[in-house]
Amino acid sequence: MPMATASSSLHGTAAALHGVGAAASSKPRSAAPVARSVRVAAAARGSGSARARGGMVARAAVAANAVAAAESKSGGHELLLFEALREALIEEMKADPTVCVFGEDVGHYGGSYKVTKGLAEMFGDLRVLDTPIAENSFTGMGVGAAMKGLRPIVEGMNMGFLLLAYNQISNNCGMLHYTSGGQFKIPIVIRGPGGVGRQLGAEHSQRLESYFQSIPGLQMVACSTPYNAKGLMKAAIRSENPVVLFEHVLLYNLKEKIPDEEYICCLEEAEMVRPGEHVTILTYSRMRYHVMQAAKTLVNKGYDPEVIDIRSLKPFDLHTIGNSIKKTHRVLIVEECMRTGGIGASLRSSIIDNFWDYLDAPIMCLSSQDVPTPYAAPLEDATVVQPAQIVAAVEQICQ
């Protein structure tokens, strides 16, 4: 079955009304991928207290017509992923004067990956703040500002550097809402590029989503397309909880057409990328593209994989994942994290706890090697999961 990349407005509408669960219902499978989970922001944006709660709000779908625009040929505009992130920042900063950005070189330099380009000129030095090189301290500064009422977005030039901020993230970000008895909240967004790039060396190629996963009080999401990058960024900014948004160094230049209308993506929802029947492939961030590449090969070989971009790393969207497992009974996890203690390890254990009875085969997990990312290209390629391995794994699972 060929994979269409555009769906008709009818399918888009259906997806909006039923959410991602649509793919797992008994609705006959169409030739088109179901639109990703969409929540169109209400036209009237209220004051802070009426902000869309980024928390665990019921998944009421809205405005099917507006959703249709996302998939229709007219309207929408094309941009790169880093521009989508920037668009989200600009929209939120325009709407809410308490939103501000802290980080190294985010101001006049525009950010190392140009995510904050132009923001300093638009909003001034006070709201787009260049900080000295002290990650723990500007993250701490973000915590203090958030406790006082601002909504800071802290950029780590590379997620690996945010390990220096781990003290503030774990001991304060995650904790202070709880230990203060709810008196102080920390609506901070911590974001930055991570993952294995192209020969950037070990310190700049860290896969450390799982390092933060255990911290109580944090939410974690990983974006992978311009559409969900913008949606997740907006949702993260509006959330009252501290959110860590993982971007990937190699995905910043992805191009996609996104709606002109305002929208946000739900922080806790996974994204159905390709519905299927034979096996559930759970992935996120860059590995999504390796999976989709493998899916082409698999489809030619007669397999029908269901691909879900889990997007929400903490908490997992067990609703979507569960519905898929109940349908396919086989699970393959493809992640960029290390084998030991990675996101995959924890996801696997969640699935076993919740969906053991629905599994027909052991869960397979393809992770990166337990090595620091080497510099040499062939070594680096061998460190992360490649499409060929994904194909082989699916063949093995589906025996």
Next chain:
Amino acid sequence: MAPWLVRTSSQLVRRAARRLLSPSQHRRHRAPAPWKLCSVPPVPRTTSPAAGGGLWEFCSVRRFTGDSSPAAASTAEDGLAGGELELDFPGGKVSFVAEMNFLPESQKERINCYRVLDDDGRTVSGSKFQEVSKEMALKMYSEMVTLQIMDTIFYEAQRQGRISFYLTSHGEEAINIASAAALSIDDIVLPQYREPGVLLWRGFTLQEFANQCFGNSLDYGKGRQMPIHYGSNRLNYFTVSSPIATQLPHAVGAAYSLKMDKKEACAITYFGDGGTSEGDFHAALNFAAVMEAPVIFFCRNNGWAISTPTAEQFRSDGAVVRGQAYGMRSIRVDGNDALAVYSAVHIAREMAITEGRPILVEALTYRVGHHSTSDDSTKYRPVDEIEHWRTARDPISRYRKWVQGNGWWSDSDESELRNSVRQELLQAIQVAERMPKPPLTELFTDVYDEIPSNLREQERLLRDAIKKHPADYPADVRV
């Protein structure tokens, strides 16, 4: 090696030597008079743009300080044409010297300490300080006494096993109360943990203190933190977080927020001599200076970080000298002199707010008590040292002498106050002790703004487990 290093000017050598040899002369030249309240001249801003007036305008335009022009740089490089005496460098011009001159590791004299009251509670002649009304003076005194009694009784309660942990502020009552008195309720306080007096001053009741220490259902922290980790958003006192010095960058952030809101308020953050070794100390001071954030960094130099004396904590002359390294104005005060602390914080606050700058205040004091109830400080320091500071240098008795000397206080007032505070405290402890603990539902709330499904699931499993095996769980904990 760049040619400019070997070109010098003897005039500059002499100037440098003068600076080293007569510190008082240098200081006079350098600092504005700190105690002329309304007439403190703002330090001329060498780097500000032409934008005049507005309190908060100086940061809205991007500034590059003293960019070196290409011409000047190349002149310096190719041999100082025309006898160049200085280098045009980012940050300002730098003069050359012919001789190598290593800045000494310390000044010949330690930085002076501002003091108003002598050991007998009399104002030192010629001292300049912020006047206090009788009402304010008495409130300060009675809160210092209250703090002392509160500490004593809670400490005893821990020894009796009624609370699990406590730490006292013995010896630092003047710092606690006098600094709080100099602030407004809108100023945001970010404490370390030895500053409950600031919260007391602002109106936290003895019952509220007791509730937190007992972690009962009336605790604003909902029983989630160990004793003395108070917090009150209503009183602008950020919840205490144990890791040392993490609150310093928070203070910069909070001050930054005040600046964005253009509020007539500052942030103040407290830390000990030990806290100055943390990385967060260095970065927070640097940030605050660069960002021109209105923060008061208040260092309680009490001589000891658990068992580490200051000689093993740093080799600088305390914390005060470090301010200048970050481009920050700083002052050293006698931490056991209530009027000195009050005056210094009053002025520091004004400077912070009107000039939009951070100030470093180092208060010299002594930690009379043990670090906490988990410590026995006689193991690492001489008992007579402790006794000396507990008696001869007690800030409360010193201040009392001044208050009594003004005819504002008598011995009978003293015993009446002490008795009533003691009674109120014992009562508060009894009430707090009998109050039930938070229910198990509070185990899972406030981790996020709303309880997510995974935590609801965990709560359900816990509830089921308790239902199935009630004998395994304490009977008095409500589910």
